[in-house]
Amino acid sequence: MMEAQKEILEKLAPRKFTRVGKVWVACLLAIILASLIAYGIQLQKGLVVTGMRDYALWGVYISNFVFFVAISLVGSLISAVLHLSGAKWATPLTRISEIIAVAAIVMAGLTIIIDMGRPERLFFLFTHGRLQSPIIWDVIVITTYLVISLLLLYYPMLPDFALLKRYFKDRPKLSRRFAKLSLNWNNSERQKKLYRTSIQMLSVLIIPVAFGIHTVTAWLFATTYRPGWDSTNFGPYFIAGAFVAGAGAVIAVMYVIRRAYGLEKFITDMHFDRMGRLLVLLCLVYLYFNVNEYLVPAYKNTVEEAQHLQSLFTGAYSTYFWFVTAGGLVMPIVLLVFPRFRKPMPLFVISLVVVVSAWWKRYLIVTPTLLHPFLPIEGVPESWHHYFPTGLEWTVTFGTLAMALLIITLLVRILPIVPIHHAIEEREASTAKNREL
Amino acid sequence: MDDTNNKRREFVRNGVKAALLGSVATGALQALKSCSDAGAAASASANSETVELMTTDGHLIEVPVTALSETENLKGDDYRVREGFPNRKFVMVVDLARCKNAKKCISSCNKSHFITGENAWIKVYKMQESQETAPYWQPTMCMHCDKPACVKVCPVDATFKRRDGLVLIDNERCIGCRFCMAACPYSTRVFNWEEPRQGETTEIHMHLEHTESSPDYAGMPSLKGTVDKCDFCPHMIDKNELPHCVTACPNGVFFFGDAYEDTVTNGDESFRLSELLEERAGYRLLEQLGTEPSVYYLPPSNRLVDFQEGLENYEPYKSVDLSEE
Numbered sequence: 001m002m003e004a005q006k007e008i009l010e011k012l013a014p015r016k017f018t019r020v021g022k023v024w025v026a027c028l029l030a031i032i033l034a035s036l037i038a039y040g041i042q043l044q045k046g047l048v049v050t051g052m053r054d055y056a057l058w059g060v061y062i063s064n065f066v067f068f069v070a071i072s073l074v075g076s077l078i079s080a081v082l083h084l085s086g087a088k089w090a091t092p093l094t095r096i097s098e099i100i101a102v103a104a105i106v107m108a109g110l111t112i113i114i115d116m117g118r119p120e121r122l123f124f125l126f127t128h129g130r131l132q133s134p135i136i137w138d139v140i141v142i143t144t145y146l147v148i149s150l151l152l153l154y155y156p157m158l159p160d161f162a163l164l165k166r167y168f169k170d171r172p173k174l175s176r177r178f179a180k181l182s183l184n185w186n187n188s189e190r191q192k193k194l195y196r197t198s199i200q201m202l203s204v205l206i207i208p209v210a211f212g213i214h215t216v217t218a219w220l221f222a223t224t225y226r227p228g229w230d231s232t233n234f235g236p237y238f239i240a241g242a243f244v245a246g247a248g249a250v251i252a253v254m255y256v257i258r259r260a261y262g263l264e265k266f267i268t269d270m271h272f273d274r275m276g277r278l279l280v281l282l283c284l285v286y287l288y289f290n291v292n293e294y295l296v297p298a299y300k301n302t303v304e305e306a307q308h309l310q311s312l313f314t315g316a317y318s319t320y321f322w323f324v325t326a327g328g329l330v331m332p333i334v335l336l337v338f339p340r341f342r343k344p345m346p347l348f349v350i351s352l353v354v355v356v357s358a359w360w361k362r363y364l365i366v367t368p369t370l371l372h373p374f375l376p377i378e379g380v381p382e383s384w385h386h387y388f389p390t391g392l393e394w395t396v397t398f399g400t401l402a403m404a405l406l407i408i409t410l411l412v413r414i415l416p417i418v419p420i421h422h423a424i425e426e427r428e429a430s431t432a433k434n435r436e437l
Numbered sequence: 438m439d440d441t442n443n444k445r446r447e448f449v450r451n452g453v454k455a456a457l458l459g460s461v462a463t464g465a466l467q468a469l470k471s472c473s474d475a476g477a478a479a480s481a482s483a484n485s486e487t488v489e490l491m492t493t494d495g496h497l498i499e500v501p502v503t504a505l506s507e508t509e510n511l512k513g514d515d516y517r518v519r520e521g522f523p524n525r526k527f528v529m530v531v532d533l534a535r536c537k538n539a540k541k542c543i544s545s546c547n548k549s550h551f552i553t554g555e556n557a558w559i560k561v562y563k564m565q566e567s568q569e570t571a572p573y574w575q576p577t578m579c580m581h582c583d584k585p586a587c588v589k590v591c592p593v594d595a596t597f598k599r600r601d602g603l604v605l606i607d608n609e610r611c612i613g614c615r616f617c618m619a620a621c622p623y624s625t626r627v628f629n630w631e632e633p634r635q636g637e638t639t640e641i642h643m644h645l646e647h648t649e650s651s652p653d654y655a656g657m658p659s660l661k662g663t664v665d666k667c668d669f670c671p672h673m674i675d676k677n678e679l680p681h682c683v684t685a686c687p688n689g690v691f692f693f694g695d696a697y698e699d700t701v702t703n704g705d706e707s708f709r710l711s712e713l714l715e716e717r718a719g720y721r722l723l724e725q726l727g728t729e730p731s732v733y734y735l736p737p738s739n740r741l742v743d744f745q746e747g748l749e750n751y752e753p754y755k756s757v758d759l760s761e762e
């Protein structure tokens with residue numbers, strides 16, 4: 001028994017970076033450095049360095065923000081829903097999804113600051129905030145969500161930290177750190193009860209807040225009059241899309257972690273298979289909302305909607321639109337029906353396509369609408385009639401993505417990435433079962 | 438700008454500055470109805486001259502110029518910039534039948550508000566609803582909506598609505614989120630994407646006018662990373678003068694006034710607002726959105742000018758020359 005425990009700990013305890021890991025972190029740092037320089041230039045010269053102008057007044061920064069919010073939603077899906085429903089199979093994935101959620105929500109907050117014309121006045125949101133503005137709602141729910149996500153990441157780790165404290169006893173400094181983190185966890189019945197109730201409570205709490213952040217983010221658009229945004233469908237549409245994006249992100253990250261740490265025993269083919277099925281379901285739901293979002297206005301075909309839809313279906317944005325629809329919706333539904341494609345490698349590739357499509361999807365939600373205002377675009381330079389991010393904008397955007405990946409990487413480096421005590425419990429249960437037989 | 442026009446404008450300014458004493462003193466803004474050649478006469482000798490003024494109850498009276506004196510600034514001691522001028526409700530009427538895309542409104546607004554970018558606050562759109570309907574020129578500025586979408590969404594109260602109808606921006610407060618721009622259905626807001634190239638001009642101006650920067654005078658100075666838009670010229674209203682676009686327009690397209698007093702004037706002619714709107718079937722832009730604009734439009738019927746004339750001036754991809762005037 002002790003042997004098994006030791007073996008599991010050996011596998012799952014935080015490990016130093018390998019060479020590949022170091023190169024990966026160095027690359028991320030390089031991208032982040034470049035983006036910091038780019039952002040410095042933006043601060044100094046103003047947003048003129050971006051491709052945005054008076055008509056395309058929001059661009060890739062905002063769509064990137066929406067993407068991060070979308071990705072962050074998955075933390076609640078996998079962790080909370082599965083904590084609650086007691087779906088044991090997903091336990092090894094809860095921590096990965098919580099880490100993704102925390103990284104994404106932190107970056108969502110930072111990205112919105114990057115978009116501000118006056119970032120140094122950020123604190124006005126707190127000193128002069130007005131409750132009727134959806135931006136303030138967003139500030140409130142995002143901070144709430146961040147706090148709950150952090151707790152939901154931290155609490156389930158308490159028993160693991162206690163285990164790690166003992167595991168690292170020949171490295172006193174590390175052991176002491178884990179001791180502190182474990183908040184004196186001693187596996188007593190009282191603690192266990194508290195632990196279960198608090199996680200249960202957080203799992204319930206986070207669901208409305210998670211729906212809240214994405215619904216409110218959808219409302220940033222839906223509360224305006226603009227054709228393409230002026231839709232009562234937007235809240236659920238965004239949430240459905242966020243689940244797809246988030247599930248894709250979880251699959252991609254769990255594949256990489258499994259490869260890098262050799263965790264085939266803990267993150268098994270079964271997990272990929274189930275996640276693949278889940279992705280089909282989520283894509284079907286999302287497809288339903290997409291049909292709602294495009295078919296109804298296309299049927300009515302008012303002048304304003306027609307202009308907007310034309311730019312998506314056949315116009316300037318059609319390449320992206322059909323790529324996103326095919327890659328992010330149709331392809332996963334069709335392919336993942338076959339068990340063959342739910343094997344780790346093919347599913348990993350599909351999930352990458354899903355995540356990239358999800359990113360572009362946000363771009364398509366934000367940009368084209370702005371270029372079809374009610375009054376015609378006139379009296380501005382020709383270039384203001386279009387929008388495409390500048391090199392600097394891309395640099396900053398890639399920087400934020402790299403930073404999200406770096407946060408994930410670092411958390412994976414220092415935290416037990418698969419809940420250890422669960423793994424041990426499961427192993428014990430199965431050996432007990434075997435003995436009975 | 439040709440000479441006679443200049444003189445006329447000068448007269449209009451002086452004339453409007455003047456106001457009746459006593460009971461009609463509040464009628465300052467919508468003051469006078471001058472004949473078109475009055476300009477030359479006025480600059481010659483003012484003694485024997487009379488002007489017609491409209492009282493608040495709509496009667497025209499003739500008063501000798503000597504009986505007029507300059508009024509104090511409208512701002513009282515207790516004036517608060519977020520409250521506005523007490524008991525006023527400013528409105529504008531744009532007569533599309535007169536507009537021929539002369540763009541003098543734009544250049545004058547650009548100059549007076551120190552606009553330095555491509556983003557003029559006034560735009561003259563070439564409109565044509567469908568192939569079969571007639572084209573016309575449509576100047577737009579901020580509509581100073583009574584239910585302003587921009588104010589509703591501003592997270593920090595940088596954009597605010599005043600009791601006198603004006604929607605203004607405190608650019609010391611604005612965080613540059615541009616939500617208001619996304620919300621405004623009239624695409625009237627502009628953003629300072631870079632450091633405005635105003636140089637010293639605004640500082641010099643503030644020094645000469647003994648004023649400080651305030652939401653009452655948008656563009657003085659404009660700040661990088663904040664929004665700007667038409668402010669309905671409260672700094673001119675304060676001096677009992679008309680907004681720059683109104684006086685600059687050679688065709689008298691813009692009428693400015695007060696809804697409570699039910700009068701509007703373009704400097705040359707004054708009308709009762711309600712009558713004008715009824716006779717000429719006035720309407721507001723995108724009424725269906727419920728924004729309740731303070732700017733009314735008179736349809737381009739019985740046109741005083743030819744649409745074609747405006748085409749000479751038509752540059753869809755260019756904001757107006759900044760150096761003009």
Ligand code: SF4
Nearest residue numbers: 579580581582587621
């Ligand atoms: S026109 Fe636009 S900017 Fe002006 S008050 Fe209305 S919504 Fe606000």
Ligand code: SF4
Nearest residue numbers: 591611612614615617
């Ligand atoms: S850009 Fe400025 S004025 Fe507009 S909503 Fe944001 S803070 Fe308010």
